[in-house]
Amino acid sequence: MTYKLQFAELLPYWDVLLHGLIFTIVLTIVSTIGGIAVGTAGAAARTFGPKWLDPIVAAYVEIIRNTPFIVQLFFIFFGLPAAGVKLSETAAAFLAMVVNLGAYSTEIIRAGIEAVPKGHLEAAESLAMTRMQILRHVVLKQAFQKIYPALASQIIIVMLGSAVVSQISAEDLTYAANYIQSRNFRAFEVYLVVALLYLLLAIAARAVLRGIGRVIFPKA
Amino acid sequence: MSLVSIKDVRKSFGSVEVLKGVSIEVGRGDVVAIIGKSGSGKSTLLRCINGLETYDAGCISVDGIDVGKTRGNLRDLRRNVGMVFQQFNLFPHLTAAENVMLAPKVVNRESAHITKALAKETLAKVGLSDKADSYPSQLSGGQQQRVAIARALAMRPNVLLCDEITSALDPELVSEVLRVVERLASDGMTLILVTHEMRFARDVGTKLVFMHQGKVHEEGPPKPLFASPGTPELAQFIGMQH
Amino acid sequence: MNDFSFWVILSNLLLATRWTVLLSLVAFVCGGAVGLALLFARVSKIRWLDTATRAYIEFFQGTPLLMQLFLFFFGVALLGIEVSPWLAASLALTFWTSAFLAEIWRGCVESLPKGQWEAAETLALSYIEQMRYVILPQALRIAIPPTVGFSVQVIKGTALASIIGFVDLTKAGTMLNNATFRPFLVYSLVALIYFALCYPLSWYAHRLERQFNVAR
Numbered sequence: 001m002t003y004k005l006q007f008a009e010l011l012p013y014w015d016v017l018l019h020g021l022i023f024t025i026v027l028t029i030v031s032t033i034g035g036i037a038v039g040t041a042g043a044a045a046r047t048f049g050p051k052w053l054d055p056i057v058a059a060y061v062e063i064i065r066n067t068p069f070i071v072q073l074f075f076i077f078f079g080l081p082a083a084g085v086k087l088s089e090t091a092a093a094f095l096a097m098v099v100n101l102g103a104y105s106t107e108i109i110r111a112g113i114e115a116v117p118k119g120h121l122e123a124a125e126s127l128a129m130t131r132m133q134i135l136r137h138v139v140l141k142q143a144f145q146k147i148y149p150a151l152a153s154q155i156i157i158v159m160l161g162s163a164v165v166s167q168i169s170a171e172d173l174t175y176a177a178n179y180i181q182s183r184n185f186r187a188f189e190v191y192l193v194v195a196l197l198y199l200l201l202a203i204a205a206r207a208v209l210r211g212i213g214r215v216i217f218p219k220a
Numbered sequence: 221m222s223l224v225s226i227k228d229v230r231k232s233f234g235s236v237e238v239l240k241g242v243s244i245e246v247g248r249g250d251v252v253a254i255i256g257k258s259g260s261g262k263s264t265l266l267r268c269i270n271g272l273e274t275y276d277a278g279c280i281s282v283d284g285i286d287v288g289k290t291r292g293n294l295r296d297l298r299r300n301v302g303m304v305f306q307q308f309n310l311f312p313h314l315t316a317a318e319n320v321m322l323a324p325k326v327v328n329r330e331s332a333h334i335t336k337a338l339a340k341e342t343l344a345k346v347g348l349s350d351k352a353d354s355y356p357s358q359l360s361g362g363q364q365q366r367v368a369i370a371r372a373l374a375m376r377p378n379v380l381l382c383d384e385i386t387s388a389l390d391p392e393l394v395s396e397v398l399r400v401v402e403r404l405a406s407d408g409m410t411l412i413l414v415t416h417e418m419r420f421a422r423d424v425g426t427k428l429v430f431m432h433q434g435k436v437h438e439e440g441p442p443k444p445l446f447a448s449p450g451t452p453e454l455a456q457f458i459g460m461q462h
Numbered sequence: 463m464n465d466f467s468f469w470v471i472l473s474n475l476l477l478a479t480r481w482t483v484l485l486s487l488v489a490f491v492c493g494g495a496v497g498l499a500l501l502f503a504r505v506s507k508i509r510w511l512d513t514a515t516r517a518y519i520e521f522f523q524g525t526p527l528l529m530q531l532f533l534f535f536f537g538v539a540l541l542g543i544e545v546s547p548w549l550a551a552s553l554a555l556t557f558w559t560s561a562f563l564a565e566i567w568r569g570c571v572e573s574l575p576k577g578q579w580e581a582a583e584t585l586a587l588s589y590i591e592q593m594r595y596v597i598l599p600q601a602l603r604i605a606i607p608p609t610v611g612f613s614v615q616v617i618k619g620t621a622l623a624s625i626i627g628f629v630d631l632t633k634a635g636t637m638l639n640n641a642t643f644r645p646f647l648v649y650s651l652v653a654l655i656y657f658a659l660c661y662p663l664s665w666y667a668h669r670l671e672r673q674f675n676v677a678r
Contacts, residue, residue, distance in 0.1 A: 003540040066660035067653045068612065068621035070632060074651060122272055122369075123309035127323035127375060128298035131548035137326055141313045156524075163526035168624060174528060195521075195529040202524040205673035217313070 007189050013180045020176025021197060027172060028159040028205070032098030035158070036151070039105025040140070045209045046106070047113045050137050057106065064103030070164045072096050077168045092101060093162075093170035101158045108150050112143030152209040155201050163198070173197060223410055224269065224379055229278035231264060239275065240266050240434040246379070246427075251411045253421035253442065256431035257457065262414045265431070266381050267433045269412065270301040282376050298329065302372030302380040306387050308364045310356040316343065316367045317352040320374045328375070335374075342370035346400050362393030366400055373404075380404065382413040398424075418458065422446045430454045471638055472651060478634030479655055485620045485630060488552050490613055493559025500564035505571055506589065515564070522561035527624050530554040535626045551623035559616055566612060570605040571597055607674060611667035614660045621656070631655060 010017075043063065045053045064072065076099075077092040089097065116139050124134040144151075166175035177194040181187040224246035231239040238261040240360050246252050254262045267273040269280055271294045280287040283298050310319050319333040320342055327350055330338070343349050346366035356364050372380055382401065386394045398417065402424050405411055415421055421428060421442055430440040430453075438445065438454050449455040487662045489588035503515040523529065535550040574597060582596040626632035 001224065032581075062661060062664070063653070063657060066618075066664055067656045068618040068632065070621050071622070071635070071649060071653050071656060074632075074635070074645075075649040078639060079649040082644070082646040087608075093310070117307075119305055119307050119309040120311060123303070123311075123371075124323075125272060126270055126298055126301070126303035127371070128295050128327045130295065130327075133326045137322055138311055145313055160524070160526040163528040164622065164625075166235060174526065177529075177532075178309060186531065188540055191529055191532040192535060195525040195533060198526055198529060199521065199524040206649075 005189055006186060007193065009184045009186050010190060010193060012023070013176075013183070016176045016180055017173070017197070020173035021172060021201075023171050023175075024159070024162060024173040024201070026209055027093060027097060027162055027170075027206060028155070029163070030094060031101050031158065031162075032155050034094075034098035035059050035101025035105050035155075036109075038102030039107075042102065042106030043109035043143075044135055044140075046110050048139075061103045061106050064100055065107070068168065069096070069161050072100060073168060077085050078218055089165075089168050089170040091145070092168060093165035096165070097158065097162060100161070101154065102153050103196060104158070108154060109143060111150075112147035113139055114148065115146055115184055116142050148217065149214050152206070152213065156205055157211065159205060160202065182188060223244055223250075223283055224412065225279075225281050226265070226269070227279045229268060229275045229280060230266065230267070231261075231273065231275045237286045238434050239268075240435070241278070242428060242431075242436055243278075244436060244439070246410065246412060248378075248410055249408050250427055251405045251425050252413065252427045253425035254412065254414045254427060254429045254431060255416070255418070255421060255457070256437075258330060260431040261434045263383055266383050266414050269381055270298055270303055272303075282431070295327075299375060300378045301389040302375060304368050304372050304380065304385045308356070308361070308368045308388070309365055310368055310371070312356050315353050315355055316348065316359070318369075319356070320371045323371070324374050328370045337454035338374045339370075342373045343367070343405075345373065346370045347396075360393060361389045362396045365389065365397045369397075369400055369404075379410040379412065382411065382415070384416065385416050386415070386417060397432075430457065432447065432457075468647070471642065471644070471648060474638055475631060475634055475651055475655060476649075478629060479631045479659075481629060482617065482620050482656075483659070485548075485555065485623060486613070486617045486627070489555035489559050489620065490498065491617050492552070493616070494563055496556060496560035498566065500560055501567045501571070502590075502593065504564060504568050505593075519561045519565055519590030522558050523565070526621055527554070527558050528625060528658060531622055531626050532557055547626045547628040550626055551620070551628045555616065555619055555623070558619065559612075562612055562615070563609065566608045567601065567605050570601040570608075573604060574600055604674070607667050607671040610663060610670060614663050614667070617663075618656065618661055631649040645653040 032078060042057045045057050073092065073096040076096050077087065080087065120138055120142070121134060124138045125217070129137070162172060163174040165172050169175065173194060177190050181190040184190070222245040223285050224244075226242060226244045226246075228241045228243055229239050230237065230241055238446070239260075242261070242265055244252070249282065254265070256262050264273055265362070268275045269282065269287065276277070282297055282301055285293065285300070287294070287297055299387050303416075310316075314322065317336075317339040321338040324335045324338055325332075326332040339352065343352055348363060348366055348368050351359060351363060351367070367383075369380075385401075386397055389397065394417070398420050401411065401413070405424050413421075415426075420458070423442075425442040428438075428440060429436055430438040430445075432453050445454070446458060449458060487578055500515050500518065503511045504519075531551060531554045534554040535545060535547065537552070538545045538550065554600065577602065579592060582592040587595065600652045620630055621632040624630050624636065627633070629637075631652055635648050642648065
């Protein structure tokens with residue numbers, strides 16, 4: 001028996017797909033901003049902060065990097081309510097994404113900070129700058145310039161990983177796919193189309209990030 | 221009263237004592253050239269003057285400010301003490317003008333038009349008015365070092381420390397940097413230089429300090445010292461350089 | 463609630479961990495083999511082969527692993543073959559792993575000086591021989607740390623197989639949670655077991671990388 005692929009049966013559900021697509025895009029943008037903020041704070045704490053903070057941040061980074069995202073998500077959505085913190089599906093999805101990207105970007109940004117030559121720090125010190133001023137004006141920009149490509153690819157990885165939030169019924173693109181295939185029973189077609197949508201999203205995100213990089217870091 | 225006063229300063233790295241009681245007085249407008257073999261402690265001494273290195277004993281003061289161990293003190297001190305490094309250490313993500321304007325802007329909180337004027341003035345002083353918008357990577361080593369000098373000057377320091385500022389340059393680029401320093405000297409800037417340029421030390425310096433094994437071995441006006449060294453070590457060192 | 467003591471939960475999770483480990487090994491070993499073939503195709507000078515490999519890698523790196531699992535799970539069934547979650551997960555993870563390993567290894571191969579290829583070529587070695595005797599032995603050394611590092615991603619990736627019904631550590635966690643209503647404990651233990659699997663590998667990869675940097 002040969003199976004005929006029927007993509008036309010997806011058309012009535014275009015609005016569901018669009019809704020999911022927008023959710024995934026917003027989720028990615030918000031968690032990128034939040035994750036980089038967390039990562040910057042974490043990296044600054046590890047390199048410029050007080051000593052006692054270092055092992056705490058290091059533990060956060062290692063725990064997140066060495067456990068699956070889906071387990072982190074389940075822990076936040078199912079586990080935290082038992083400890084008194086109750087979150088909606090959407091809030092849990094956003095929180096899990098920020099926590100996850102935050103850990104990876106802490107590590108990436110820290111590597112960037114550590115790659116700034118010691119002489120630059122001494123030059124800044126000689127100009128009477130405080131530690132915070134040195135971090136902000138001399139170190140961070142240089143560090144970000146260096147690690148921007150690594151950060152950009154991590155953002156894409158996290159975006160693709162976000163498909164998992166459908167498992168707690170956050171209404172992202174994958175959730176839309178699950179919904180549609182449960183209605184029209186065309187699982188393969190639906191997942192193929194949605195996979196290609198993700199691919200387009202990844203390609204677009206890469207282009208956008210490259211563009212942003214060109215604007216913030218003009219060729220030095 | 222001297223501008224920079226170094227009294228019996230001692231410093232060890234682990235079990236190695238690199239400064240064994242160094243004392244130097246630097247007056248306003250002096251151009252002090254510190255010479256000596258590598259490992260004689262001259263760079264360490266220079267880095268102690270603006271607190272990049274701590275010292276174990278003795279006392280250093282600049283313009284009456286003690287280079288103590290408290291941080292607030294250090295910041296006041298560094299506003300008045302400029303430093304230029306062997307490896308330039310320009311900030312690669314900033315243009316030449318932005319490098320110059322950074323510290324006046326964030327440390328002294330100067331307004332935008334003052335910092336712009338400062339950049340213009342200091343870059344003109346080092347002969348690089350046309351390179352204001354260039355990034356360090358687009359400049360030659362000599363040009364980078366001149367920007368680094370302008371960056372230090374923009375804080376209007378009372379004294380400028382120069383740590384082997386021509387050692388990382390190709391030979392043909394050395395003179396453009398030395399000319400800038402010479403002009404600063406003739407404008408009355410107080411300079412302390414660690415250098416290997418013997419001719420420069422002799423012609424531009426007002427005081428020569430020869431360091432040997434962590435101590436000031438000989439000091440005095442450069443020309444007579446070069447003409448007739450008082451110790452065999454200095455004689456040998458000068459001989460070696462030619 | 464006391465029928466499910468801490469030890470019952472833990473022992474059930476540990477039993478399920480076997481399947482996580484097994485799936486990880488299968489994905490890593492098979493993915494490595496496919497990845498090596500992709501590497502040969504990717505750095506060969508045959509244009510169409512390179513383009514095809516690139517498209518393959520782009521697809522598996524540019525789409526969610528979860529979508530790939532769904533596609534294999536539902537797609538193979540369309541061919542009239544009965545697919546178990548185990549087979550679908552092994553296939554998807556193998557292909558996903560192969561794409562990433564091929565790219566990692568390509569980076570290592572391309573970091574070798576061009577002169578190595580040229581020297582090998584002037585010695586009249588064939589393409590396969592150039593790879594076999596000159597390029598791969600050198601690239602292998604550089605490739606070990608990132609490869610070990612990626613094995614962590616593979617282990618974490620297998621957690622997604624639970625979604626198509628493969629009873630691994632994550633799925634066992636979900637089932638135990640449904641039976642015991644102790645999500646905080648169950649998911650903490652699940653996370654801890656994954657951490658115990660992954661962290662030694664992360665640590666080892668990091669150490670190898672540092673050793674390598676020092677040696678250079």
